[in-house]
Amino acid sequence: MTVRPVRPPVPPFTEQTARQKVQAAEDAWNSRDPERVALAYTEDSEWRNRDRFLTGRAEIVAFLRDKWRRELDYRLRKELWAFTGDRIAVRFEYEWRDAAGQWWRSYGNENWEFDADGLMRKRFASINDLPIEEAERRVLAPE
Template sequence: MTETPPRAPLPPFSYDEAIQKVRMAENAWNTRDPVKVAQAYTIDTRWRNRSEFPMGRAEVQDFLTRKWAKETGYRLIKEIWAHDRNRIAVRFCYEWHNDHGQWFRAHGNENWEFDDLGYMAVRHASINDVPITDEDRLFHWPEGTARPDHHPGLTELGL
């Protein structure tokens, strides 16, 4: 049996460590790489994402593959809301467009719970999509890359 390496930072999280964990998640999701992103979750992770309930890393990877096939032009910003020991609450927005070119801004909240090795064991996400025009877009950096450090976050953008 292979030992699972720790995924720092580890709980219990300080405020700065929780912020680091949020940015690490944001950067990973912005790659749109389902294999890479799924590795941040426990092998038996439990999710609620809108009306889907993936169970386990393999189902998460399948879910993300379907998600990013549909949500093109995907760019995400996450911001910490609160944290306590092994839990972090975040709010987020992401922009994406469908195959007809209609842009959307998704607004959501996530509640995360981590195991002792720093892997996310539970993820609850509530998300709402709002249609926007191309002119209303606020997330302008190359798709598939991390948000640049100089790009404003949600609070600075008024979201």
């Protein structure tokens, strides 16, 4: 017998549980731990991230490892945009610097779909990047 993992809160979402799900995602991504992040997704999760299409946790982990090797000092903020049933939409912004020291702010929207156990089975992200000066940063780690 296989035990399926459950990631509360589970659908159908209320405003409160959708906000909890968004905060959990923000916290996990800010850990910059690919394995921790990947546990929130189904084994066969489908992603679109910019122009990349991924399927499954192994591809997600590899993608995130590469991402955080390039996007240094990454810090993210997510905001609930809308929710219904088993879906959540968020807007986000994150800041990071490249190896040359240039700071970037990346803006975007994500559409999420969850299974009955609260694991994300689909994630579609649209993202745009803007170069910024370090003094313009606003997505900072808590002190």
